Amino acid sequence: MSRPLEGKIALVTGASRGIGRAIAQRLAADGALVAVHYGKSKSAADVVVAGITAKGGAAFAIGADLAAKDGVKTLYAAFDKEVQARTGATKFDVLVNNAAIAPFATFEATTEAALDEIYTVNVRSPFLITQEGAKRLRDEGRVVFISSGVVRTPVPDAAAYSILKAPIDNLTKVLAVELGQRSITVNAVAPGVIDTDMAAAFARDPAAAEFVKSKQSLKRIGQPDDIAEVVGFLAGAGGRWVTGQVVEASGGTGLVF
Ligand code: NAD
Numbered sequence: 001m002s003r004p005l006e007g008k009i010a011l012v013t014g015a016s017r018g019i020g021r022a023i024a025q026r027l028a029a030d031g032a033l034v035a036v037h038y039g040k041s042k043s044a045a046d047v048v049v050a051g052i053t054a055k056g057g058a059a060f061a062i063g064a065d066l067a068a069k070d071g072v073k074t075l076y077a078a079f080d081k082e083v084q085a086r087t088g089a090t091k092f093d094v095l096v097n098n099a100a101i102a103p104f105a106t107f108e109a110t111t112e113a114a115l116d117e118i119y120t121v122n123v124r125s126p127f128l129i130t131q132e133g134a135k136r137l138r139d140e141g142r143v144v145f146i147s148s149g150v151v152r153t154p155v156p157d158a159a160a161y162s163i164l165k166a167p168i169d170n171l172t173k174v175l176a177v178e179l180g181q182r183s184i185t186v187n188a189v190a191p192g193v194i195d196t197d198m199a200a201a202f203a204r205d206p207a208a209a210e211f212v213k214s215k216q217s218l219k220r221i222g223q224p225d226d227i228a229e230v231v232g233f234l235a236g237a238g239g240r241w242v243t244g245q246v247v248e249a250s251g252g253t254g255l256v257f
Helices: 018-029 042-054 071-087 112-134 159-180 206-214 224-235
Strands: 009-012 033-038 058-063 092-097 137-146 185-191 246-249
Touching (some): 009 018, 018 033, 018 042, 018 058, 018 092, 018 224, 042 058, 071 112, 092 112, 112 137, 137 159, 159 185
Parallel strands (some): 009 033, 033 058, 092 137, 185 246
């Protein structure tokens, strides 16, 4: 079995379920030691770690609430301790900023508190996680953000979420220049509708799922693995010459008027 990330260390935020879990599993299958970050559910993260370990991979769980003001400090305190214990250093190679929230609320119905929370989890945290992570990332490392197709085609019923994914695409470009000086690539993957708890209203309701498929070139509901494969490519040697890009993986959603 090929293990292209053997000897590498990866940190995946929000990896206890959904797309983040699939990414953690994929990077571990490729040979990386994976930090499985979770927000609230340690037990879910422990199940992900156990599943990876059962398949011969290596992983550990770290908890931090990214809605909290000091969430990023908490994350790296746990990460540093665990990585140090396993490798004698706090360096790593692949950072995947996946954690996010997507509450449904129109522009009119969005409260100030909801706006602040979406900003904190979806923009402020990935910014600070990457700023702090860059101090630990080895040269030729990888940063991958999980953006969204909503930047190109917004969902008005999730107005603040749609608006606040756009900064991720811009951050990707800014950091590709900044971290390119150290041969670190920085890219974003923008999923369309993927069958996770976050998108249950689209993916798991039969009528909504038909509507989603009607907008696509490839007529099926996307699965977490569809995104993990793209992240695996960007994290691996094959992705070495790709940087500053937002790769949409949406089965060709909204290609025609
Ligand atoms: P999900 O809700 O299943 O997973 C989100 C993850 O983020 C969870 O593990 C959760 O614990 C974590 N998280 C949320 N708030 C947190 C907090 N305060 N502190 C720490 N962790 C927190 O959703 P998903 O579909 O797997 O989403 C993963 C990524 O994919 C997100 O960035 C999302 O915006 C993006 N995305 C998803 C879809 C989709 O259709 N599912 C489409 C486009 C983009």
